[in-house]
């Protein structure tokens with residue numbers, strides 16, 4: 033690699049390289065310099081927003097110095113790299129994370145105080161980077177943190193949406209979506225106007241025979257859109273490794289305007305072309321676990337895959353290695369099927385452009401990719417219509433057909449007797465219109481396929497990928513149970529708990545090796561420790577109560593049992609079960625004598641989460657929760673015994689306040705539907721207990737923390753199919769208590785009953801697909817057990833401490849090490865010593 037500054041001048045250069053600040057004075061100096069010169073503000077007009085910006089810019093400078101060194105080190109050493117392709121990165125705020133990861137938060141706090149600002153107020157100024165829907169996008173963000181913290185040479189590749197997930201407002205109990213324009217001031221990204229890729233769409237394929245008689249193909253005459261790179265530095269915790277998240281933004285290829293059109297007077301149409309190009313990266317599709325087959329979404333997917341692969345191949349080619357070396361240098365992980373087009377795209381690059389033979393290319397492709405599946409829900413499995421793909425990506429469709437042909441020939445050779453098998457496993461579904469099954473393409477083009485929790489990884493082998501286990505054998509399939517970064521979800525969200533733990537474990541090393549937490553069990557009987565543990569939980573509940581008061585205007589008693597369910601609103605996640613349970617509790621309470629009521633444990637039931645804008649049933653559930661809250665919260669007769677809160681606009685920064693404040697959180701999906709869940713881990717790591725079904729990672733959480741420390745209920749995954757069948761064809765009885773709840777809704781107690789007819793009928797008349805009625809009795813019973821258990825605060829506290837001590841397994845560091853070893857075959861690259 034050649035440096036641009038010649039050898040003799042390098043010493044001078046090095047003398048001028050900025051040094052990172054190490055004192056509060058140096059930090060203050062940098063911050064004020066940025067406020068006065070970068071932002072053109074002064075001490076006369078520096079509000080909290082400007083103070084945030086100055087602080088962020090000072091930290092950005094620090095990250096960039098480490099980022100440059102990390103990238104140089106990678107370029108010189110040229111290790112195998114992992115490229116994580118995800119259409120979503122749900123990052124949340126960056127400043128607090130940057131301060132903690134570089135270990136300079138205390139310096140900044142003091143420096144800001146000297147300038148007259150409080151750290152807490154400054155942190156709150158930042159807009160969340162909300163480029164994701166839920167668990168899948170947040171997982172990608174936790175993985176970036178872990179990859180940098182463990183010094184893996186890793187890149188994230190995504191799209192730079194101008195609008196992230198919408199902001200949610202609740203108006204008259206209904207969800208209203210407001211656009212999330214977040215780029216007004218974003219100091220965490222670096223536009224790289226010099227790093228661009230031209231991306232083609234539409235056009236046609238020309239085929240010919242070359243001099244050697246070899247069949248050649250070229251994709252031509254398409255429309256070109258330009259991809260521009262925006263880089264986001266990802267600092268590791270307590271290491272100088274700072275990795276790169278590269279997000280692509282779309283732009284018209286002719287620069288600002290198409291000059292020809294512009295000059296010939298077609299001003300409007302030239303502006304329209306530009307806008308059309310920019311539409312590609314304009315907005316994140318707001319669906320979680322649901323695919324709708326929109327053309328623009330397919331464009332997004334190809335745009336991002338093609339730009340990322342061009343970049344990866346360009347980096348590889350600079351090293352002048354042979355193509356056979358590609359999989360030894362490059363691992364690409366597909367976060368669900370959204371980036372599956374990267375598979376035919378790499379095959380196209382190798383065959384059409386680099387001139388490799390089909391088989392040689394295909395062997396490189398399959399060694400390079402790994403595919404993570406995140407769902408078995410049929411409505412979330414991506415399929416693209418063949419006519420659409422033919423129109424938008426004609427050459428890729430041909431390549432997909434050829435991949436399919438080779439694959440089906442292989443299957444036919446090995447299973448000559450099974451005639452139906454070919455139709456079942458074909459990448460092309462023979463429907464009207466024909467569809468490309470993206471999960472099959474991802475699986476066939478990858479060397480490993482993994483699920484995200486044990487139960488889920490078992491389920492994919494017996495359901496959606498069953499035939500492929502026979503074809504490839506079981507070794508192609510593996511499990512990597514999800515995890516979360518303890519930096520954000522313990523240290524940042526719950527600093528007091530993190531410090532209390534550190535005081536017992538001799539420092540914060542557990543943030544780098546979460547298994548160390550097990551040593552906490554020694555202190556489970558330590559009186560002072562217990563007292564402080566309990567005080568911290570209470571303080572976190574007070575913090576949340578304050579937030580509820582400020583945002584919803586409702587006062588809640590922080591000594592009540594806080595019962596929280598926050599996640600995307602989805603029928604399979606069963607917020608409806610929760611709210612029906614709340615109504616049941618309300619009815620019971622109303623029928624109790626005053627003496628009985630005195631024995632009750634006061635409860636605050638808190639919901640939060642967004643519904644996809646087109647998901648009517650999910651919106652109905654939000655509406656019901658708000659209506660029920662309106663009635664119960666204003667019922668004087670109930671008082672503090674029961675409150676129902678719907679927290680507006682649930683997002684990452686709100687989760688950081690919510691997760692440390694639960695006594696109980698709810699993870700109550702129909703068994704077999706939630707692939708893993710990750711908020712379950714966040715709540716337990718912060719000392720909350722959980723009520724859950726035997727689903728996803730709940731099962732492994734139970735195994736780790738012990739059955740006596742979790743409240744499990746409900747039917748098992750293996751029984752779901754039979755139950756569904758019996759609903760439709762057997763004689764089927766609705767749960768009587770649930771029936772009473774429905775009667776109350778139908779009476780109009782919670783407003784216009786007609787608004788909830790479809791919700792009730794789904795259960796009463798249309799087969800209760802999500803088994804709400806089947807699980808209702810055991811759900812309510814388990815909540816009674818929770819009430820009883822909560823009365824014994826000492827035992828509850830023991831459960832809380834013991835659970836945290838046993839949560840070491842659920843660090844995303846453990847996941848990333850597993851991926852690195854079993855799928856990516858990569859090693860950490862330690863930063864160079866100063």
Ligand code: OX2
Pocket residue numbers: 166167168171320321322368406407412484514706707708709710728
């Ligand atoms: C989510 C899954 O629903 C959730 O169970 C899992 O924890 C998370 O991914 C991370 O693995 N879209 N979102 C998911 O799957 C899909 C598809």
